[in-house]
Amino acid sequence: MRAATKIAVAGATGRVGRHVAEVLEARGQDVVPMSRSQGVDVISGKGLAEAMEGVEVLVDTATGPSPEQQAATEFFTTAARNLEDAGRKAGVRRVVVVSIIAADRFAGGYGAAKIAHEQAWLAGMIPVRILRAAQFHEFVPQLLEWGTQGDVAYVQEMRTQLVAARSVGEVLADLATEPESPAAGPAAPTVEVAGPRVEDLVEMAKLFVARRGVPVRIQGVSDPADPESQLYTSGGLLPGPGAIIAGPTFEEWLETGP
Numbered sequence: 001m002r003a004a005t006k007i008a009v010a011g012a013t014g015r016v017g018r019h020v021a022e023v024l025e026a027r028g029q030d031v032v033p034m035s036r037s038q039g040v041d042v043i044s045g046k047g048l049a050e051a052m053e054g055v056e057v058l059v060d061t062a063t064g065p066s067p068e069q070q071a072a073t074e075f076f077t078t079a080a081r082n083l084e085d086a087g088r089k090a091g092v093r094r095v096v097v098v099s100i101i102a103a104d105r106f107a108g109g110y111g112a113a114k115i116a117h118e119q120a121w122l123a124g125m126i127p128v129r130i131l132r133a134a135q136f137h138e139f140v141p142q143l144l145e146w147g148t149q150g151d152v153a154y155v156q157e158m159r160t161q162l163v164a165a166r167s168v169g170e171v172l173a174d175l176a177t178e179p180e181s182p183a184a185g186p187a188a189p190t191v192e193v194a195g196p197r198v199e200d201l202v203e204m205a206k207l208f209v210a211r212r213g214v215p216v217r218i219q220g221v222s223d224p225a226d227p228e229s230q231l232y233t234s235g236g237l238l239p240g241p242g243a244i245i246a247g248p249t250f251e252e253w254l255e256t257g258p
Contacts, residue, residue, distance in 0.1 A: 007176055008032040008055040008092075010042055010083060011062035015138060016098055019169025020059050020176075029177065035062075042079040045086070052090040057176045058083060060097045060121070067110045076117035084124035094129070096175045097121050098168065101132045101192050102237045107227045122189065129175050133168045134161045134194035134239060137253045140201070140208050148216055153209070157222040158201040158232040161194035161239055164253050167246035168193055192243035195250065198235070204250050211254050 007024055011017035012033030024031045032051055034040040040047040042062050052058075060083060064075030080097075087095065103114040121128045139162070147154040171193045202220035209216055222229050231237065239245075248256075 004028055004030040005057055005177060006030040006032065006055050007057045007059060008034055008052060010034045010040075010058065010060045010079070013037055014061055014063055015136065015165050016133075016169050016172070017059075017061035019166045020061060020172045023170050023173040024176065027173065027177070042082055043075065045082050048082060048086045049089070052086045052092070055087070055090050056093050058087050058092050058095045058126075059172055059176050060095060061172070069109050069113050072110055072113035073116045076113055077120045080117060080120035080124070084121065084126060087126055088124070092126055094176070094180075095121060095124075095126050096129045096131065096172055098172060099130050099132045099190075101134050101194065101239055101243075102231070103132065105231055105236055109228070111228075118190075128189060130190045131168070131172055131175060132190060132192045134163045134192075134237070135201075136165045136168070137162050137195075137250050138165050140204055140250070141212075143201075144205060144208065144214065144216070151216055152219050153205065153214075153216040154219050154221045155202050155205045156232055157220045158237065159198055159235045160201055160237050161197065162199050162201075162204065162250045163193060163195035163246055164248060167195075167248075171244055171246060192239045193246055194239040194243050196245055196247050197249060198238060199250055207251065208254065 007029050009017050009021045012021045013035040021031050021033050032055060034051050040051045062079050064072055066072055099114045099118055100111060103111040106112050118130050143155055144153045206218045
């Protein structure tokens with residue numbers, strides 16, 4: 001029987017990180033959850049060295065409090081530097097980082113911040129696998145919360161292949177524990193994961209409010225002056241042909257989700 005691997009999960013109480021930790025624990029791995037609530041701060045470095053002692057693999061799912069480009073970039077790059085430094089000193093052999101499909105196609109905003117995050121990790125000395133994920137199923141109710149004004153919820157028109165955060169967590173766990181095969185050569189640094197089918201975000205928002213009984217009317221919006229508008233509507237956020245496809249569909253998730 002293979003011995004458990006000691007795996008640290010940064011952002012272990014977050015939307016994806018909690019699933020990663022749960023999946024790894026269920027698989028018998030030795031999981032070190034890291035978050036501010038657990039006494040580990042990836043920005044100040046508090047508790048980081050102690051938490052990383054003996055860790056062999058690190059999964060980085062940590063996110064900052066702001067989606068604004070500058071603030072998010074500062075968070076991601078600082079966290080990556082601190083985690084890489086602590087990981088190198090601890091002897092970490094592999095890092096797995098969650099990112100966003102088509103992040104490199106964004107002119108700015110959160111997508112640009114995630115590219116800075118990826119680049120910060122790739123510039124380090126520890127081998128890195130990056131998992132670029134499609135928008136989460138959980139993204140839909142969050143967008144409704146952000147976009148509701150009175151009895152109308154304004155939702156960005158977008159084609160996307162929505163995926164469950166749990167499914168992303170499972171793939172991150174797979175990447176963290178996949179066996180090393182020197183004979184096969186280095187693995188591709190970037191992998192994509194998306195849901196089973198292409199969805200219209202506005203239609204999914206309408207489905208959500210209908211199923212959940214939310215008393216708002218959905219209004220799709222698209223700003224031609226927004227440099228990302230064409231990216232959203234043209235399918236620019238869809239995965240490539242080699243992506244990992246993971247269920248459930250958004251409708252199936254609604255039937256069993258929160």
